[in-house]
Every structure is written in C-alpha cells, then in structure tokens.
Amino acid sequence: MEASRIQSRASLATSPLLRRRRILSTMFQWLCLLFTLCGVLFLVALLYQVLRDGLGHLDWQFLSSFPSRKPELAGIKSGIYGSLWLISLTAVFAVPIGVAAALYLEEYAKPSRVRTLIQINIANLAGVPSIVYGILGLAIFVRALTLDRSVLAGSLTMALLVLPVIIIAAQESIRGVPGSLRQAAYALGATRWQTVRDHVLPSALPGILTGVILSLSRAIGETAPLIMVGAYSYVAFVPTGPMDDFTALPIQIYNWAARPQAEFHALAAAGIIVLLCILFLMNGVAVLIRYRSARSLK
Amino acid sequence: MTPSNHLATQVDEAAEKAPNGTPDSLRDHTTVLESRDLVVRYGTTEAVKGITLEIPEKMVTAIIGPSGCGKSTFLRTLNRMNDFVPSVSISGHVFYRGTDLYSRDVDPVEARRRIGMVFQKPNPFPKSIFRNVSWGPAINGVPKRQLPDLVEDSLRKAALWDEVKDRLHDSALGLSGGQQQRLCIARSLAMEPEILLMDEPCSALDPVSTGKIEDLMFELKKRYTMVIVTHNMQQAARVSDYTAFLEAGVLVEFDDTDQLFTNPSVRRTEEYVTGRFG
Numbered sequence: 001m002e003a004s005r006i007q008s009r010a011s012l013a014t015s016p017l018l019r020r021r022r023i024l025s026t027m028f029q030w031l032c033l034l035f036t037l038c039g040v041l042f043l044v045a046l047l048y049q050v051l052r053d054g055l056g057h058l059d060w061q062f063l064s065s066f067p068s069r070k071p072e073l074a075g076i077k078s079g080i081y082g083s084l085w086l087i088s089l090t091a092v093f094a095v096p097i098g099v100a101a102a103l104y105l106e107e108y109a110k111p112s113r114v115r116t117l118i119q120i121n122i123a124n125l126a127g128v129p130s131i132v133y134g135i136l137g138l139a140i141f142v143r144a145l146t147l148d149r150s151v152l153a154g155s156l157t158m159a160l161l162v163l164p165v166i167i168i169a170a171q172e173s174i175r176g177v178p179g180s181l182r183q184a185a186y187a188l189g190a191t192r193w194q195t196v197r198d199h200v201l202p203s204a205l206p207g208i209l210t211g212v213i214l215s216l217s218r219a220i221g222e223t224a225p226l227i228m229v230g231a232y233s234y235v236a237f238v239p240t241g242p243m244d245d246f247t248a249l250p251i252q253i254y255n256w257a258a259r260p261q262a263e264f265h266a267l268a269a270a271g272i273i274v275l276l277c278i279l280f281l282m283n284g285v286a287v288l289i290r291y292r293s294a295r296s297l298k
Numbered sequence: 299m300t301p302s303n304h305l306a307t308q309v310d311e312a313a314e315k316a317p318n319g320t321p322d323s324l325r326d327h328t329t330v331l332e333s334r335d336l337v338v339r340y341g342t343t344e345a346v347k348g349i350t351l352e353i354p355e356k357m358v359t360a361i362i363g364p365s366g367c368g369k370s371t372f373l374r375t376l377n378r379m380n381d382f383v384p385s386v387s388i389s390g391h392v393f394y395r396g397t398d399l400y401s402r403d404v405d406p407v408e409a410r411r412r413i414g415m416v417f418q419k420p421n422p423f424p425k426s427i428f429r430n431v432s433w434g435p436a437i438n439g440v441p442k443r444q445l446p447d448l449v450e451d452s453l454r455k456a457a458l459w460d461e462v463k464d465r466l467h468d469s470a471l472g473l474s475g476g477q478q479q480r481l482c483i484a485r486s487l488a489m490e491p492e493i494l495l496m497d498e499p500c501s502a503l504d505p506v507s508t509g510k511i512e513d514l515m516f517e518l519k520k521r522y523t524m525v526i527v528t529h530n531m532q533q534a535a536r537v538s539d540y541t542a543f544l545e546a547g548v549l550v551e552f553d554d555t556d557q558l559f560t561n562p563s564v565r566r567t568e569e570y571v572t573g574r575f576g
Binding site: 110182191 | 423
C-alpha cells in the first residue's frame with residue numbers, strides 16, 4: 001500500500017519554543033485591543049455625558065433662538081450661522097490658494113533648495129499652535145487691515161490656519177496620481193496646464209476634497225484664534241455680510257460652560273451636540289467622497 | 299545645412315567609424331529620424347554613450363539589448379519625453395527631417411505631436427473610450443464635430459473598432475490589457491503622427507494580445523515609421539525590418555533584421571541573439 005512508502009510520520013505539533021512565541025503573540029494582540037478600547041471608551045464616556053446633559057435642551061427653540069441671559073430662552077442660532085459663515089469663507093480663501101500651491105510644488109517646481117525650504121516651512125506651519133495664528137490674525141487682519149472683529153477677519157485667520165494642512169493633503173493626493181497618466185498626456189502633445197487640468201486634477205480631486213473637508217472640520221472646532229481676533233460671545237443677530245460681527249459655535253459653548261449657573265452648562269452640552277453633529281456630517285461627506293472615488297476608478 | 303547634405307556626410311562618417319553602424323540597404327530609404335553622437339546622462343551616470351543611428355521611413359526599426367542597456371532611455375530622447383526626468387542631461391543631436399529636436403527653437407510639445415509614443419504598460423486615461431481617443435485632437439484644436447469620425451477612424455486603424463463600437467462611452471479601464479494597449483495606439487494615431495515610438499508595448503500582455511499588436515504593426519508600417527524597443531528577440535525578428543543591438547549604452551550593431559539575426563557581424567550580437575547572455 002501507499003502507507004508503506006512513508007518512512008516516519010512528520011510531527012507538526014506545537015513545540016515548547018513555538019508555544020512561548022505564540023503566547024507572546026497573543027498577549028500583544030490583547031494589549032493592542034486594550035489600547036484601542038481606551039480611546040473608544042473615552043469617546044463613549046464623553047458622548048454619554050454630553051448627551052445626558054444636553055439632549056433635554058436640544059429642541060427647535062434652542063436651534064432657532066439667539067443667546068439670552070435666561071437659560072430657558074437662550075439658543076444657538078447666531079453660533080450656527082456664524083460658524084457656517086466662517087467655514088464657508090475660510091474654504092473660499094484657503095481651497096484655491098492651497099490647491100494652487102500644492103500644484104505648483106508638485107507639478108511645476110523643480111527640485112531645488114528653495115523648494116525644500118518651502119516644503120519644510122509648510123510642514124512646520126501645520127504644527128504651529130492655533131493661538132499663534134490668532135495673534136497673527138489680530139495684528140494683520142483686525143488691526144493693520146482694519147477689518148475689525150468681522151467674519152472676514154475670522155475667516156482669513158482660519159484660512160491661514162488650515163492652509164498648510166490643505167497644501168499637504170493636496171500634495172499627497174497629486175503625488176498619488178500615477179506618472180503614467182501624465183506621460184500619456186504629454187506624449188499626445190499636451191502642455192503642462194492641459195495635463196494638469198484634464199488629468200491630474202480630476203484624478204487627485206477626491207483626495208483633495210477629503211483633505212479639505214477634514215481640515216475644515218478642524219477649523220470649525222477651533223476656538224483660540226477666534227478669541228484672539230475677537231469673536232463676540234453674545235451676538236443677537238445673524239451675520240448678513242462678511243464685515244458683520246459674529247460668534248461661532250465653540251465660542252458660544254465656551255461662554256456657556258464658563259458661567260456659574262448649571263442650566264447654562266446643560267446648554268453648553270446641547271451646543272456640543274450640535275457641533276459634533278456638524279463635524280460628523282462633514283466627516284461623513286469626506287468618507288462618502290473617498291468611497292465613491294474608489295469605486296469609480298475601478 | 300540641408301537634410302540631404304548632412305545625411306550624406308552622416309552615412310560616410312558612420313561607415314568609417316563603425317562598419318556596422320549603417321547597413322547598405324538603408325541607403326535606399328529616406329531617413330526620418332536620426333540620432334548623432336547622442337549622449338544621455340542621469341546625474342553622473344551615462345545611460346547612452348554616443349549613439350548614432352538612422353531610422354528609415356515607413357519601416358519598423360527594433361531596438362534590442364539586455365536590461366539597462368539604455369534602449370528605453372534612447373527611445374525617450376527621440377520625442378523629448380526625457381525632458382521630464384529632473385536630473386537628465388542630453389548632448390549630441392536628434393534630427394527629425396533635418397531639424398535638431400534639441401535646438402532652441404524646437405517646441406517639445408510640437409515635437410511630441412508629430413512623434414507619438416506607446417508605453418510599456420497600457421496607460422489609458424480613466425475616462426471613456428471615446429474620450430481617450432478624442433482628448434489629444436481636442437486639446438490640439440480639432441473641431442468638436444470632427445471628433446466622432448476621427449475616433450472611429452483611429453480605432454479602426456488600431457483594429458479595435460469592432461470590439462468597442464457599442465461601448466464607446468464606457469470606461470476604458472473596463473477593457474482587457476491587450477485592448478487597452480490597442481486603445482493607447484489608437485489614441486496616438488488620432489494625433490496623426492508621422493512616427494510611432496513603442497517602448498516594449500507587449501511586455502505586459504499575454505501571447506494572444508501580443509499577436510494582435512504585432513499584426514497591427516504590420517498594418518501600420520504602411521503609413522507610419524515605427525521604432526520599437528523590445529527585449530523579446532522573437533518579436534524583433536518577427537515585426538521589424540531593421541534591428542539595432544545596444545549594450546551598455548553603446549550601439550553594437552545595426553542591420554537588416556534578417557542579417558542581424560542570421561549572420562551578425564559582431565560576435566557580441568551573435569552571443570546575444572543566440573541567447574548566450576542577456
């Protein structure tokens with residue numbers, strides 16, 4: 001029979017040495033899970049607390065009223081409008097400049113010392129604390145350009161803050177466009193601009209948009225630079241133009257949280273829920289764009 | 299200097315310098331593209347070390363040689379695609395019908411329109427089949443209403459029309475590798491180039507697709523001058539009229555394909571084509 005040709009049975013059972021390696025491997029796996037859970041745990045705790053305190057106040061009256069000294073009448077309308085104004089204007093300033101800068105650095109600039117220097121500085125700027133941008137905004141936009149404490153001044157400051165992040169995200173995305181695509185275009189007698197316009201930008205767009213949205217959702221939660229450029233915490237109207245005074249969600253939340261009355265603390269929690277909802281919405285859009293682009297490229 | 303003049307002197311010089319540089323039968327053909335003492339450096343490494351070569355009109359010229367011999371680099375200098383490599387420096391000349399492609403008054407964009415290129419890996423744009431072919435003409439100012447005919451014509455020339463005519467507006471990425479490569483050829487043809495450079499156009503394809511592309515080359519050489527880089531010697535023997543053998547950036551031998559494969563005059567060539575190295 002066949003079996004007679006097998007000289008000795010191969011032993012594949014776990015050896016003692018392998019067992020030790022296995023145990024270590026399993027331990028590491030559990031350790032990683034533990035640390036992952038740490039992050040999730042804190043997020044859940046935060047959400048729980050905020051929802052418990054704030055959900056009761058979250059109604060149409062809260063969303064559609066202006067701030068008030070009486071907690072039961074106070075609302076967050078001016079904060080929502082202010083934040084939307086702020087973020088829209090920030091996008092208007094930061095996106096074109098950021099994408100253009102990224103295109104220049106990736107597609108046009110030849111490798112040189114100057115380019116490296118610019119690159120390092122952009123990376124450093126992305127790490128500068130936001131309060132520093134606030135001081136800069138105060139000195140340049142509010143004082144020197146006399147834009148005063150307007151939405152415009154706030155947006156320009158925010159634009160400075162998100163610009164490095166947008167540039168870096170856009171650069172990553174542009175770098176991800178395969179070189180074969182550019183070569184194909186150039187070999188057809190295309191100029192650099194035609195190649196960029198019709199092939200590089202469309203291919204890089206989903207990545208750029210994701211980066212833009214993520215950096216804008218960072219900006220919408222920023223408080224420090226707005227305090228520096230002087231956003232008000234009590235605004236009983238909605239901005240109608242870029243030169244109007246404004247407040248923003250985080251400022252409003254901060255203001256309520258700093259008050260002694262417990263009712264205002266609950267309002268702050270409700271405000272946080274609104275802010276979180278907007279953030280999740282923006283991140284959701286980013287995920288959607290990424291998902292759709294991944295599918296359409298197949 | 300008139301083209302005919304410098305060609306004549308060129309032939310004489312080459313004949314003196316390297317007896318294998320210019321095959322006699324080449325004198326019967328018009329030269330459309332010619333490199334003279336072409337040197338290409340990447341930084342400090344010399345990839346092409348002074349190649350002088352004449353490309354005959356409406357023929358298929360194959361460039362063979364072991365990996366790293368500079369054949370792709372050489373090919374890319376023929377339509378200035380090497381301009382995009384940051385560290386590259388080029389000396390010597392490439393004449394396209396008497397005009398030095400590297401002289402100052404030559405616009406590389408214009409040169410690439412006349413001298414098309416097909417790459418190793420099929421690289422269709424992530425757009426529709428129609429748009430892949432029509433994009434080149436469109437950006438070069440061909441009126442929109444002429445595009446459908448031009449697309450059909452180009453796809454027919456590339457022997458792809460029958461396979462894609464019902465799905466012109468589907469994504470080109472849904473095509474098979476071989477179809478994609480023929481689409482890339484159609485895309486180049488839509489520019490109505492005079493010369494088609496092909497950088498190992500079949501190395502990413504299966505034998506059936508390769509066969510189709512080779513058939514296509516037979517068809518295309520009636521109208522176009524083709525230069526094909528290949529590391530497949532059978533392919534060079536099958537499709538080309540002339541073959542240049544490069545090694546380490548130097549042109550070792552250039553001759554009729556039959557001559558070069560059956561009766562090479564340089565020993566190194568013989569060793570390579572018989573598979574003793576490379």
